[in-house]
Amino acid sequence: MKDSDQITAGLNEEQKEAVTAPRQNILVLAGAGTGKTRVLVSRIAYLVERCGVDANRILAVTFTNKAAREMRDRLALILGEHSSRRLWAYTFHTASSHILRNFAAEAGLTRNFTIIDTADQLSVVKKVMEELKLPAEVWVNNVKYNARNYLQKIMDEKARGNRPGMEGESILPSFYDVYAQYQNRCDKSDQADFEELILRTCELIENQPRVRQYIRMKFQEILVDEFQDTNSLQYRWLKLISGAENLDPEKKPANVLIVGDDDQSIYGWRGAAAENMFYFQKEFAPVKMIKLVQNYRSTKAILSNANSLIKNNTRHLAEKNLITHNPDATMVKLLESYDNNDEAEEIAKTIRKLVDNLGRDPSDIAVLYRTNAQSRLIEKELVAYGIEYNIYGGARFYDREEVKNALAYLRLIINPEDNISFSRIVNVPSRKIGKVTLSKIEALHHEFGVSMFRAAEMYVTKNKSRPLKDFIALIKGFAARLEEIPGKSEDIAAFLKSVITDSGLRDYYQEKTAKEEADRSIDRTGNLDELISDIANRDYLEVEDQGIEAQGMAEPESDEEDDADNSDNKYSLRDFIQIYLASAALMPSSELLKSEENHAVNLMTIHCSKGLEFGAVIIAGFEQGLLPLERYSSFEKEDERLEEERRLAYVAITRAKELLFLSYAQTRMSYYGTYNTGASSFVEELDHNCLDTDLDFLDA
CATH class of the missing domain: 1.10.10.160 (Arc Repressor Mutant, subunit A)
Known part of the structure; x- marks a missing residue:
């Protein structure tokens, strides 16, 4: 057992307070760059090592798969692989999908349900x-x-x-x-769908007392990251999972620790409510609040501008002023351009100097913008200056045609009720199954209320359609193999490879790639190979959570011998494929950052930059009409919209560690013509003692 001094080594006093606080409801108000992930990881380690909480009784909820993986990886170094594997560290959606799959019948689903x-x-x-x-x-x-x-x-x-x-x-x-x-x-x-996972989990716990009893016994400690980004449904989910909803007054709720920063609440447009932090204080009372204000990321000049900006908002959970002991560096720089064409060139020139003159790694440079439309001119100039770049948050790998079709085969094999996948692949590659045949299958589907696949089976019993019979046999043959192949994680790649080959997808896309040879950016067979590699290297830790229902709703055991037998062969190949399909569906494009691999500059919207940090950041379009975004002026509650835009600018500023450039144009050309813009009104709210236009340091 590790000493608590080992767990808290290197933490500041506020971080130590959060990590070692008695088991209770806690709100950690964590400013940007204040080490909240380290606090969360250390708190979990403290609960396990010093408080004797079984890791299997801990639920850590994050907003991204990347954050969940990082948490598990760090805990493995502290607690060892065994304990870290027992921890539930997932996003809201992934945790919900596991619960629903384990209690599928009670939720009105089957264990084979697919996520669309x-x-x-x-x-x-x-x-x-x-x-x-x-x-x-x-x-x-x-x-x-x-x-x-x-x-x-x-x-x-x-x-x-x-x-x-x-x-x-x-x-x-x-x-x-x-x-x-x-x-x-x-x-x-x-x-x-995504929201259905959470809503149906809420309804499951509300309507099924035995499931609710199991969940309450399962989780004793719950930790939630980025709480300011929760919406009303996720907040309801937390109350139900923790037992705070008080549906069973005789049972003690779990202890809940939330970490968040209301000054970084930037998703109001999609339902996120920073007010949930206020509700938490009231509805989970008594709640201990701990503030983290020591920033380990940015220079004093960057933080001084961030603090100066955000203090203009009136709605704060509590006042806080970020501080840092990082050494002073250069001032925050204002870049002024005549129009957006000039701005794009100025940004490219600045990046070229950062790389050539100051030796900056391109992957440690980010260009942030308020709207995706701003990237076109910037991309054009980066190409002109020979600068490689990646767009973060662009098209998902899993949304590429060939990848989506391969996954559709897996989905139909797992779940023959999946009408979307049937319609997608029944003629890919072409099997010459005509529109008349498909319309008759559709009619049977509606008439008898069966799936499209079952309707196709009905159709071929009375009609001659060799291609359709072959397709049905293909899918059923793969489904049968799922039961024959031992459940080992390494077998899943071989199975997918077989699906891609035997279905004809590989040959089909080899021919298609040859026809598209003029477009070298399209490598469809290469993407299929990448998919096979991805499925082979996927972390399948969740497979151990697939069997919790087998405990018959009894209190979860902490059986070391049982855990030691958690080898792959306890599970079916179907289990592994279900996990992969769920993770592919729930992986957002904003988590697919590959610039570090090829030393390319990062381009992204400010929303996509949340949770990231870079040595040098350029915020493009720091001007009226863009930041704050002009269209918000037509909404009611304009002051609330303006405050969210200010929080967005605050998030953008605090992504920078050492260098920050705020770029704006005096005029901007668009489809509707040229209009005057100029520096954002937020510039007036910055700390002008830490802001200048001197760029001579770039020519050093």
Whole structure:
């Protein structure tokens, strides 16, 4: 057992207080760069080593898969591999998917349910709108809405905990009919979207006392990172998981520690509510608050500007002023340009000097911007100056056509009720299954209320369609092999390779790649190989969480002998594939950063930069109309919108460790013409004692 001094070594007094506090509800108000991840990891280690809490009874909730992996990796170094493997360290969505899979019957699902991503959700909405004879584009009050707007509204309703019919009004015509039909299609296909994972978990715990009892016995300590980014549904989820909802008054709730910073709340547009931190103080009372203000990331000049800016917001959970002992460096620099073309060139020239004259690694440089549209001119100039770059938060690897099709095969093999995957791959590669045949299958699907795959099986019993029979046999053959192949993680890559080859996907994309030879950026077979490599190297720690239901709702045991037998062969190949498919669906594009591998400059929106840090940061378009974004001026509660924009600028500034450039143009050209902009009003709120325009240091 490690001494508590070993666990807290190197921590400052406030961090130590958070790590060693008695087991209770705690709110850690952690400013940017104050070492919150280290505090979370050390707190978990302290609970295990000094308080005797079984790691299997601890739930650590993060907002990104990357953060969860980092937490487990750090804990493995402190506690060892055994304890770190027992810890539940997941995102809200991943933790929910594990709970639902373990209690699938009670949740109205099967263990084989699939998670659908945004693209698949959109295809369902479009089909529903067609069936309801709604036009693809709907005009309301001279504003155009389409399937994406309907989908966003559905997700908004779920994020508020609303089912079809629970709320009665929407400006979108027939919205609740679309919502009801959308959900009906997902339920029949044994599928869940992102918000459904959390909402259905909440309903499961609320409606199933035995499940609620198990969850309460399972988790004694819960830690939540980035709490300011939680929405109302996630807050409800936490209350239910912890027992704070008080549905079983005789049972003691779990202890909950939340970490957050209301000054970094930048996702209000998607439902995040920093107010949840206020609610937590009240509804989880008594709550101990601990503030972390010592910043380990940035220079004094950068922090002085950040503090000066954010103090202009009026809504704060508690006052805090970030401090640092980092040595002084250069001032924060203002870059002024005539227009956005000049700005893009100035940014490229600055990066060229940072690399050539100051020896900066390109991967340690980031260009941040408020809107994606700003990147086009910057990319053009980076190419002109011979600077490699990667766009962080761009298209997902898993959304590429060939990758999505390969995953659709796996999804249909696992879950034959998956109508989206059936429709996607039944003719990929082409099997010459005609539209007439597919329409008849669709008719059987609707008439008998069965899946498209089952409808296809019904069709071939009375109709001659050799290609369709072969496709059905192919899928069923792969499904049978899942039961034959021993459940070892290394077998999953071989299985996927076989699926890609035997289905004809590899040959199909080799031919397609040859036809697209003029576009060297497309390497479809290479992407399939990358997918095989990805599935082989995936961390399958979660497989150990797949069998908790087997304990028959009894109190979770802490059996060392049982844990020692947690070898791969206890699990089926199906278990591993389910985990991989879930992780692929839940992996956002904002986590796919590869610039460190090829020494390229990072380009991203400010929202995507949250949680990252770079030696040198250039904020492009630090000007009126962009930051704060002009369109917000038409909204009600403009002061609240302005405060969120100020928090966004604060987040951007605090991504910088040593060098920070604020770039703006006097005029900006767009599709609608040229208009005057100039420096952002936020510039006036900065610390002008730590701000200048001198760039001579770049020519050193």
